[in-house]
Amino acid sequence: MIGIKRRCSSRCSAFLTRRDRGGGRPSTGAWRHALQRCRGLTNRASEGDNHNTCKRYLRNGTREEGETIAKPDKVLSKLQEVADRRSILGLSCAYLIRGRVVWKGSLGLADLERRIPVTERTVFRIASISKTIGAAAILQLAERGQCSLDDDAGRLLGLPLRHPQHPEQPIRLRHLLTHTSGLQDEYAAFAAASRQEPLLPLSELLLPGGAYHPPRLWGEHPPGDPAGYAYSNLGAIVLATIVERLSGERFDRYCRKQLLLPLGMSDSSFLLQDIEDPDRIAVLYERERGSGSWTPALDDRGSRHEPPSAALRDYVPGVNGSLFAPQGGLRTTVADLSRWLEMLAAGGERGGVRLLRERTVRDMMDKHWFRDPQEGFYREGGLQLQRTRDLFPGRLMVGHAGDAYGLKSGMFVEPETGTGFVYAMNGLDDAKDGYVFTAAETELAQAMTDIFRKR
Structure with a gap:
């Protein structure tokens, strides 16, 4: 844990403290913003109140004077x-x-x-909005060293996942996170069948010859090409399956335990x-x-x-x-x-x-x-x-x-x-x-x- 203290102004006895459990230093912009707000409150405070207004702002994020909080x-x-x-x-x-x-x-x-x-x-x-939770799960696992955003998604899935028109280029996690993997939004029949048969493997959708492999699964552009952006709900499903393979937990349990309940x-x-x-x-x-x-x-x-x-x-x-x-x-x-x-x-x-x-x-x-x-x-x-x-x-x-x-x-x-x-x-x-x-x-x-x- 890193503790950093700065005097918020020459007149004020309060200190601005930032403790970052992640180990990183606060940004210069964050310090500048906090110090400016603190000085503004201090300059309006009287000497007799020991700058309690300033301290309260730093502790609780109290709004500054002049900002209207409507009824x-x-x-x-x-x-x-x-x-x-x-x-x-x-x-x-x-x-x-x-x-x-x-x-x-x-x-x-x-x-x-x-x-x-x-x-x-x-x-x-x-x-x-649900997709932001799955993205955070992948990013959290990446921070823990269990994957990299440049990893081959097929390797993480244990499947030979490749764009049929661009088989030499791997589909990376960052491509799935940016909707530039080439995967189109063709998943509805597979998802409906999965509710009846939960052990239906994702390969039945993603690989040629699969029972739910659609003819228009892939776009024309290679993975990672911004011109090939195609909003894909299927990409989120692939990412969730990777979260499960990396963590060994069901997607819902991982997200609830590691992301939702902690907040x-x-x-x-x-x-x-x-x-x-x-x-x-x-x-x-x-x-x-x-x-x-x-x-x-x-x-x-x-x-x-x-x-x-x-x-x-x-x-x-x-x-x-x-x-x-x-x-x-x-x-x-x-x-x-x-x-x-x-x-x-x-x-x-x-x-x-x-x-x-x-x-x-x-x-x-x-x-x-x-x-x-x-x-x-x-x-x-x-x-x-x-x-x-x-x-x-x-x-x-x-x-x-x-x-x-x-x-x-x-x-x-x-x-x-x-x-x-x-x-x-x-x-x-x-x-x-x-x-x-x-x-x-x-x-x-x-x-x-x-x-x-x-x-």
Whole structure:
């Protein structure tokens, strides 16, 4: 453990202390930011109060003077206006300032039939944001020396995995993390069969001659070519299976034990049975745009995707990670997901618990590929993270969106400032315009920004 102390100003008796259990030094920018904030508070404090304001800021992250933290009723009123205008059935969201949650709130219904409201404890199947958990699992194993991002994924799987048009080039872990492996999004039939036959090996999908090997499994570009970017849920399944082979544990158990529970995310799991109260799970709804009725699409009491108990009892880790839907099957609350975003915003650590090294998270957020020309929903990305300027126009936000079975979700933070936004909607009568965010999503983001901006 490294302890570093600096005097926060010549007038102040408090010290700024940073303890990094990962062993790395805090960045110069992080020190500069903290010291400037501390000096500003110190200069406003009187000599008589022994600079308690400054000490409290350093200890608890107390907001500085002049920053408006809006009343909860005002925030919900603004969000309700957006919900009414855009026909949002149920909504839960949170807002971050300087990497810390300053507000959480919910409105609408989690279950239309039973009139159960959305609350802070409502659990959503969060869709593709789930991929960030699987990515963190791979990165954590890499930090522990069990793999490298340049390793051949086929070797780690124990399969001769090669792009048929480019067999001389290995498919590396980083290619799977950036959707540039060449694998297309052809996995639905295999995933459905896996729920009935959990020991169905992944080779039946990936290798020629397999029972579920589709004719259009591969794109034209070689692995690692940004021009061949193709968003692939299958890539997340391959990564989850590799996590199992490296760790010897089921994917859901590894993630819950090594990533989720250490952050206090007790309402989060890739296994539905871990959610103790099923009445807290939001039903996901769809309806044709402009029509009057909502139709349950997933997670009502009769349509929850979950592996049967017998499948879990007989399952062998490393055979078929699709059983736990690593591409989109994480169930979590917005409160829990906010903890995950706080960890990323802080460089891999939250509440004294370090999951990843700071440089690992920085690499995760950095630009690894970009689309030229800049078009479509995914225009540039990191390691299973999206980089976008569409949610908060003109501001680079890093995170991930989710869109499945009627759910719309998002988890984004601005790396430079720590401003962040987490949201989940279980029903929305609003289509994407030009493959960017829906009007509901951008209006929610704008409303939150307007409310919490500094005066």
